[in-house]
Amino acid sequence: MTSPLRLLACAAALSLAGCAGTMTMGDHGAKTVATGSAGGANAQGANQQLERCAKPLGTLTIVEEANQPWLYQLTQEYHVQSTVPLLRLIMQQSNCFVIVExxxxxxxxxxxxxxxxxxxxxxxxxxxxxxxVAADYTVTPSISFSARGTGGGGAAIGGMLGAIGSLVAGSLRSNEASTMLLLTDNRSGIQLAAAEGSAKNWDFGAMGAFFGGGFAGGGGFSNTPQGKVLAASFMDSYNQLVKSVRDYQAQAVDGGLGNGGTLKTN
Known part of the structure; x- marks a missing residue:
């Protein structure tokens, strides 16, 4: 028989989850927000929040800058080897670019x-x-911010439920990530677009352990890796990138690009 104490704590946690959302993008049951598969222009089981194009805008390759500190953190701390496979799946499912190896x-x-x-x-x-086939464009990914346990919900829940609220608040922490994608034209070397994305999820870990693992959904949230948040953030970055290039307008400089510019010195 379920105790009133457990029901009260579950209700509080689920209420907060409904308000804040355990993950800003994607299916909580999936390993990441990048779900399904892609074959040519067809996609199966793709995330419904992924931006799509009626036809590709060109060919593209993805390059990680190997000397960047974020890549070391990605591999050593989060045990994610590379952003490239994730981004390649997302991009092919979107049909906005043809991926070149x-x-x-x-x-x-x-x-x-x-x-x-x-x-x-x-x-x-x-x-x-x-x-x-030549790659028309290059996308460069980077992680601009990533942290664990960056927030809590103590005051609101504690005020509502007293001691139980303090337990819930003490076990409630958020994982956050912010990522960027840069799109460069391979022929001219000009940066065509830049996009930032972000994501957050909530961790109910300690409360699930307190109730002996009986809390509904507790294990799924408490075991969510930081890589899952990063995947959601990169999908958000990509969505913003697609939105920016759909109505792309080339920048123009008087006298032509690379001919001295208009900021003259004395």
């Missing part, structure tokens, strides 16, 4: 061409020159 698999592609050049492959393999 320039990562580790590119080395395998080059290896196959070397085998072809040495005559080790069948003549019908057709891995000759002139078949690779």
């Amino acid at each position: 320039r990562g580790r698999a590119f080395n395998n592609m080059q290896g196959e061409r070397e085998l072809m050049a040495r005559g080790d492959l069948r003549k019908t393999s057709n891995l000759g020159k002139g078949q690779m």
Whole structure:
């Protein structure tokens, strides 16, 4: 039989979750907000909040700057190896860009061409020159802010429920992340767009443990990795990027780009 104490705590937590939302984007039952699959222009099971395009705007590759501190934090603290697979799934599902391989698999592609050049492959393999597609654009991801346990809900719940409220508030913490995507034109080197995104989730961990794991949904929220919040933040960044380039207007400088500009010195 469920005790009144447990019911009261559950009601308080669920009420707060309904107000604040346990995750700003996506399905709580999914590993991340990036769900489903993509094949060509078709997407299956994609997040309903993902921005989509009727047709692609061009080809694109994703490059992580390996010397950035955020990448070390991503791999060492959150045990997420790279943002690239996540972003590639999101971008192909959106149908706004065609993804071009320039990562580790590119080395395998080059290896196959070397085998072809040495005559080790069948003549019908057709891995000759002139078949690779150029990347029109490059996207560079970065994490501008990420923190655990950055907030709590003590005052409001404590005022409503006294001692039980203090227990709930003490176990309630938020995980937050802010990310950025930069879009560069590969031919001119001009930055075409920049977009920031953010996400937050709530952790009810200690309260679930206090009730012996009987709290409905407690384990799912308390075990949510920081990587899940980062995934939601990157999807938000990408959505903002798509919105900015749908109605893109090129910047113009009098006299032409790269010809000295209009800010002259004496």
